[in-house]
Amino acid sequence: MKVLITGGAGFLGQRLARELLARGEVKGVGGQPQRITELVLLDVMAATGFTDSRVRAEVGDIAERSVLERVIDTQTSAIFHLAAIVSGQAEADFDLGMRINLDASRLLLETCRIRGHRPRVVFTSSVAVYGGDMPDVVRNDTALNPQSSYGTQKAIAELLLNDYTRRGFVDGRVLRLPTISVRPGKPNAATSSFASAIVREPLNGETAICPVPGSTRLWLLSPRRAIACLIAGLELDGAALGKQRALNLPGISVTVDEMVDALREVAGEAAVKRILWQPDAFLEKIVGSWPGRWDTTRAEQLGLKGEASFADVIRSYIEDEHLRPV
Amino acid sequence: MKVLITGGAGFLGQRLARELLARGEVKGVGGQPQRITELVLLDVMAATGFTDSRVRAEVGDIAERSVLERVIDTQTSAIFHLAAIVSGQAEADFDLGMRINLDASRLLLETCRIRGHRPRVVFTSSVAVYGGDMPDVVRNDTALNPQSSYGTQKAIAELLLNDYTRRGFVDGRVLRLPTISVRPGKPNAATSSFASAIVREPLNGETAICPVPGSTRLWLLSPRRAIACLIAGLELDGAALGKQRALNLPGISVTVDEMVDALREVAGEAAVKRILWQPDAFLEKIVGSWPGRWDTTRAEQLGLKGEASFADVIRSYIEDEHLRPV
Numbered sequence: 269m270k271v272l273i274t275g276g277a278g279f280l281g282q283r284l285a286r287e288l289l290a291r292g293e294v295k296g297v298g299g300q301p302q303r304i305t306e307l308v309l310l311d312v313m314a315a316t317g318f319t320d321s322r323v324r325a326e327v328g329d330i331a332e333r334s335v336l337e338r339v340i341d342t343q344t345s346a347i348f349h350l351a352a353i354v355s356g357q358a359e360a361d362f363d364l365g366m367r368i369n370l371d372a373s374r375l376l377l378e379t380c381r382i383r384g385h386r387p388r389v390v391f392t393s394s395v396a397v398y399g400g401d402m403p404d405v406v407r408n409d410t411a412l413n414p415q416s417s418y419g420t421q422k423a424i425a426e427l428l429l430n431d432y433t434r435r436g437f438v439d440g441r442v443l444r445l446p447t448i449s450v451r452p453g454k455p456n457a458a459t460s461s462f463a464s465a466i467v468r469e470p471l472n473g474e475t476a477i478c479p480v481p482g483s484t485r486l487w488l489l490s491p492r493r494a495i496a497c498l499i500a501g502l503e504l505d506g507a508a509l510g511k512q513r514a515l516n517l518p519g520i521s522v523t524v525d526e527m528v529d530a531l532r533e534v535a536g537e538a539a540v541k542r543i544l545w546q547p548d549a550f551l552e553k554i555v556g557s558w559p560g561r562w563d564t565t566r567a568e569q570l571g572l573k574g575e576a577s578f579a580d581v582i583r584s585y586i587e588d589e590h591l592r593p594v
Numbered sequence: 595m596k597v598l599i600t601g602g603a604g605f606l607g608q609r610l611a612r613e614l615l616a617r618g619e620v621k622g623v624g625g626q627p628q629r630i631t632e633l634v635l636l637d638v639m640a641a642t643g644f645t646d647s648r649v650r651a652e653v654g655d656i657a658e659r660s661v662l663e664r665v666i667d668t669q670t671s672a673i674f675h676l677a678a679i680v681s682g683q684a685e686a687d688f689d690l691g692m693r694i695n696l697d698a699s700r701l702l703l704e705t706c707r708i709r710g711h712r713p714r715v716v717f718t719s720s721v722a723v724y725g726g727d728m729p730d731v732v733r734n735d736t737a738l739n740p741q742s743s744y745g746t747q748k749a750i751a752e753l754l755l756n757d758y759t760r761r762g763f764v765d766g767r768v769l770r771l772p773t774i775s776v777r778p779g780k781p782n783a784a785t786s787s788f789a790s791a792i793v794r795e796p797l798n799g800e801t802a803i804c805p806v807p808g809s810t811r812l813w814l815l816s817p818r819r820a821i822a823c824l825i826a827g828l829e830l831d832g833a834a835l836g837k838q839r840a841l842n843l844p845g846i847s848v849t850v851d852e853m854v855d856a857l858r859e860v861a862g863e864a865a866v867k868r869i870l871w872q873p874d875a876f877l878e879k880i881v882g883s884w885p886g887r888w889d890t891t892r893a894e895q896l897g898l899k900g901e902a903s904f905a906d907v908i909r910s911y912i913e914d915e916h917l918r919p920v
Contacts, residue, residue, distance in 0.1 A: 362761065400837045401735070409727070411737040412753075413838060420757040424750045427738075431746040435688065511726045512739060 269294075269302045270344045274330055274376065275351035276309025277316070279451055280392075280494065284348060285309055287495050289320050294346060295503040296388075302345070310339050311351070331372040333379070340376070342385040346502055349376055349391045354458035355418035355554065362417055369421030374428055381437035389429065390502050393444045393514065395487055397423040399557040406562035408516050415557040416459075430513050439506045443497060446489040446519030446574075447558075449527075450585040459554045463488065466524070467531055467582055470539035471591060479548035482525035485560025489519040489574055490581040492588055497572045504570055518574030520581070521561035530578040534586075595620075595628045596670045600656055600702065601677035602635025603642070605777055606718075606820065610674060611635055613821050615646050620672060621829040622714075628671070636665050637677070657698040659705070666702070668711040672828055675702055675717045680784035681744035681880065688743055695747030700754055707763035715755065716828050719770045719840065721813055723749040725883040732888035734842050741883040742785075756839050765832045769823060772815040772845030772900075773884075775853075776911040785880045789814065792850070793857055793908055796865035797917060805874035808851035811886025815845040815900055816907040818914055823898045830896055844900030846907065847887035856904040860912070 271288060275281045285307055288294065296302040308324045309315035315325040328335035330351050340347070351368065358365025373391070380387055396419030397412045412423040429440040451464040462479055463486055469476035489497070497517050509515075522530075532540045564574070575581050585591075597614060601607045611633055614620065622628040634650045635641035641651040654661035656677050666673070677694065684691025699717070706713055722745030723738045738749040755766040777790040788805055789812055795802035815823070823843050835841075848856075858866045890900070901907050911917075 409737045409739070411735045413735070414753070414757070415760065415837065417757055417761070420753050424753050427740070427746050427750050427753075431740070431743055434741065435743070511741065 269296065269304060269346060270306040270308065270341070271304055271346045271348070272308045272310065272339055272344050273348045273350060274310050276325070277311035277313050278350060279453060280448070280491065280498075281309060281311065281348075281350050282315060282317070283491055284350070284495050284498055285315070285318065285323065287499065289322065291499070294499060296345065299505070308339050308344070310335070331367050331375065333375055336375055336379040340379045340383060342383050345385070345387050347376070347380070347387055347389045348498060348502070349373065349389060352392070353418070354456060355394075355396055355416055356459045356461075357457040358418035358421065359416055359459075359554070360457075365417050365421055369418065370424055373425040377428055377432045377438060381432065386436060386439055388502055388506070389438045389440045390498060391425060391429050391440060391442050392498070393422045393426050393442050394419065395444065395446060395558040397426065397444065398559045402559055404561065406516070406559040408514070408563065408566045409512070416554055426514055433513055434511070440513050441501050441504060441506070441509060442514035443501045444514060444516045445494060446487040446517060448491055448494055449486075449488045450581065451491065452585070452589050459551050462551070463527075466527065466543050467585070470531060470542040471535055471586070473542070475542045475544055477544050477546050478524060479546060479551045480524060480555055481547070481552070482523060482528065484524045484552070484555060485521060486524065486527070486555075487519045487521055487558070487560055487562060488578065488581065489517060490584050492584050493574055500572050508570060515567045515570065515572065516562045516564055518564040518567050518572055519562075520575055520578055522578050527578055530582055533579050534582045595622065595630060595672060596632040596634065596667070597630055597672045597674070598634045598636065598665055598670050599674045599676060600636050602651070603637035603639050604676060605779060606774070606817065607635060607637065607674075607676050608641060608643070609817060610676070610821050610824055611641070611644065611649065613825065615648065617825070620825060622671065625831070634665050634670070636661070657693045657701065659701055662701055662705040666705045666709060668709050671711070671713045673702070673706070673713055673715045674824060674828070675699065675715060678718070679744070680782060681720075681722055681742055682785045682787070683783040684744035684747060685742055685785070685880070686783075691743050691747055695744065696750055699751040703754055703758045703764060707758065712762060712765055714828055714832070715764045715766045716824060717751060717755050717766060717768050718824070719748045719752050719768050720745065721770065721772060721884040723752065723770065724885045728885055730887065732842070732885040734840070734889065734892045735838070742880055752840055759839055760837070766839050767827050767830060767832070767835060768840035769827045770840060770842045771820060772813040772843060774817055774820055775812075775814045776907065777817065778911070778915050785877050788877070789853075792853065792869050793911070796857060796868040797861055797912070799868070801868045801870055803870050803872050804850060805872060805877045806850060806881055807873070807878070808849060808854065810850045810878070810881060811847060812850065812853070812881075813845045813847055813884070813886055813888060814904065814907065815843060816910050818910050819900055826898050834896060841893045841896065841898065842888045842890055844890040844893050844898055845888075846901055846904055848904050853904055856908055859905050860908045
C-alpha cells in the first residue's frame, strides 16, 4: 500500500513518517496488516533526512489540483492530512487560511472521490473548533462553535469529511488533537506556541515568554502519544466510528501553573526562573476560548490513550529529543 | 437603503418581497426605521408579477462572482440569502449542491467583505443541520451533525457566516427554519415536500402521497410566520446575538398523524381520504434524521414567534391562498 502524509515535512509529519517506516505495516480493512511500499511526504518544502527507499518527498502547493493528483492514486489507501496554516497565521492572513485549511482539504477529498478507491483519510482537527459558552468538560458531541478562523476552517473540513464518508467517497476519521506539547524546535505562529516554549526553552537554558495567566487551563498531548493516536486512528475499523467520524483525543488537563510545577519537578527552580510572564491580550483571548478539558470516553473505548501526568510528558520529551538528563 | 433577496423568484423570496414592499421600511442600526429604496430580486429566472418601481429583478447564476458584484454594492445594507438547492436535489447532484449551497454562499460573503460596508445578512439554514444521536429536544447549542449533503452545506455556510461576522466583514444572522408547511404550488425536490403536499393537494380535491409513517415527527412553521421571522431576524440588534449567530426558529412539533387530524378538523374526512400512504425508504431515512422538536427559548426571548397549532397553520394557508373556505 501507499501512504500519503500531507504536511510531511512538518514536525508531526516527519515524526509520523519515521514511526510508520519503523513499523513497516499498518492494519487495514478487516484488521489485516498491510505492508507499506511507498510513503509520500507532500509539503511546500522537501522533507529531508530520509534515506529509506520507500520515502518519496514531493514538493508542491496542496491547494493545486495537479499536485494532489500527482500524490494520490488508486494505490494510496491511507492518507494523513496534516497540512495546515496554524491558528495565529490563519487569523492574520484570512485568505491563506481559507485556501490551505479549507480549499485544499476539500480538494484532497475531491481528488479521492475522483479516484474512486475510497481510501482511509485521517484528518487532524483541533481544540479550536470549540468556543463560546462551553460546558466545563467538552463532550464529543458538544456543539462546535469556533472563535477563530482556524477553528472555523477545521470545523468546516470536519463536516466535509463526514459527508464525503457518508457518501462513500472516502473512509474518513477526524482526530481532534489537544494542543501538542512539548514540540521541539523553534516557536511558531500557532497561538499555542508558548505551551511548548515555556518548557522547551528553559530546558535548553533559554528564556521563554508566557503570554497567558498561570490559571489558563490547557488540554495537552505529547508528540509521542499524538503519533500513536494518529496511527491507531487510521487502523480503526470505520464501522466502529459510525455516523460521527470525529474523535476527541485523550489528553491531560493542566493549568499553566501546573505545567510550571511539573517543570520544577523535573528540572528544578532554575528552569522555572527562565519563564518571563508577559501578558498578550490577543493570545489570551484566543487561547482562553478553547476548552481546558474534554470527555474522552469515546476515544478510550476505541483504544486511544494519552499520558498520566505532565511531568511524564516532559520526561518523554527529554528522552525523545535526547536531551542531557536534568 | 437597498435590499437584496437571493432566491428572489422562489416561493419564500416572492412572499418576503411583497411583505417588505408593503412595509416600506425596516429597522436598521439602533432600531431606526430605514426606507427601502430598491429591492433586488436575484434568481436563475426572473421574478415576475411585481409592478412596484422599487423592484429590480436580476437573472443570474449566484455562483458567479460577476453576478454577485452586480447586485451587491455599498448601499445594499440588507441581504436575505435564501437561494439554495433543496435537500433531495443536493443529495442527488452532489456537485450542484456544493456549488450553490456552499460556494455561492461563500462568494456572497466574500463580495460583502470586498465591498467593506458590513451589511446585515440573513441566512436561512435548516433542521437538516442536525442528525445522528440527538436529544429529544434539540437546543440551540446542540452539535450540528448533518446526515445529508444539504445539511452539511448549510452547516458549513453557518460556520462561514459566524466567522465573517466575528471578523467584522458582515453582520450575519442565521435563522434555522423548521420545515415550511403549508407551501402553495406544486411538489418540489425537497425531501420534505410531502409535508405540504399532504395538506395542499387534499384541500384542492387532489390525491397526495405520504412517503413516511404517521408516527414521523416534524418541526413545522407556516410561510406567514416564516416571513415575519425573517424580517424580525434582519431587524435584530447584532449585539443581542453575540458570538453565536444561529437561531432555531419557533415552530410546532407534530407527527404526521397529528397533521392529518388537523386536516380532518379543518376540512373533514373526505380530504383525509385523499392521502395515499406509500412508504419511501430513502425519504424516510433522511426525514427521520431531522429533529422533531427543538428548544426555542432563545428565539422567543428575541421576540420571534411561531403558531399555536397545526390547525391554525392550515387555516392561515387557506386565508393566504384565498382558497374557498371548507
